[in-house]
Amino acid sequence: MNTTQTTDKAEYTVKKEPQPAYPSSSPILLHACCAPCAAPSVERLLENGQAAVLFYSNSNIYPYEEYLKRLSHVRRLADFFTVDVIEDTWDHDAWLKAVRGLENEPEGGKRCQVCFAFNLARTRKKADELNLELFTTTLTLSPHKNSPAIFSIGNRLGGFLKENFKKKDGFRRSLQLSKELNLYRQSYCGCEFSMRNTLPNSKNSGYLSDSQSSPDSGNSPDSQSV
Numbered sequence: 001m002n003t004t005q006t007t008d009k010a011e012y013t014v015k016k017e018p019q020p021a022y023p024s025s026s027p028i029l030l031h032a033c034c035a036p037c038a039a040p041s042v043e044r045l046l047e048n049g050q051a052a053v054l055f056y057s058n059s060n061i062y063p064y065e066e067y068l069k070r071l072s073h074v075r076r077l078a079d080f081f082t083v084d085v086i087e088d089t090w091d092h093d094a095w096l097k098a099v100r101g102l103e104n105e106p107e108g109g110k111r112c113q114v115c116f117a118f119n120l121a122r123t124r125k126k127a128d129e130l131n132l133e134l135f136t137t138t139l140t141l142s143p144h145k146n147s148p149a150i151f152s153i154g155n156r157l158g159g160f161l162k163e164n165f166k167k168k169d170g171f172r173r174s175l176q177l178s179k180e181l182n183l184y185r186q187s188y189c190g191c192e193f194s195m196r197n198t199l200p201n202s203k204n205s206g207y208l209s210d211s212q213s214s215p216d217s218g219n220s221p222d223s224q225s226v
Ligand code: SF4
Pocket: 060, 061, 107, 108, 111, 112, 113, 115, 116, 189, 190, 191, 192, 193, 194
């Protein structure tokens, strides 16, 4: 059975496919977009008895100094939770080629879907190389990211665990862990095109604002908008 979920931005059909066996006997490859999103995601997987390896694959992030800064904080949380981090190649030219023609799309639009697909395809490939059954992504924790769109892309790749890390107060836990671990909270999504949404005098709390809510955080019993 399929269900259609509509948001302000777009409509996505999410197939009701059976979840892969979870927890898996082998570690899950967790695509980590940034430390504030990765921290509560790793915590949840570990609490569920699922070992995890972080995969930092973010060719979308610009400039390179910003990419490195986010990576250093991902390493910090990985040390805290005693999990490994694998860094992908930063291939921003390939990413720019993938989103060509979509530069002026608004955040949450078609460029972002291509961006999700770019990073998730690389994560799927890495999982295959490492002989890991499952992969998923911390992208679903962000209030700015549409989880049904991410699930749709992940389902097409196969071996994808549909975990919406926003649920069960995920974003609130992100705020707590970011404070406790002194994690860097960026002021824009990542690419040069998302910088234009950044206020000139914004501090690092601007993008991951404490009061953000998301299109799919919902009011379901196991979730709350924060
Ligand atoms: S705004 Fe964020 S998700 Fe969208 S294309 Fe840029 S980096 Fe990717």
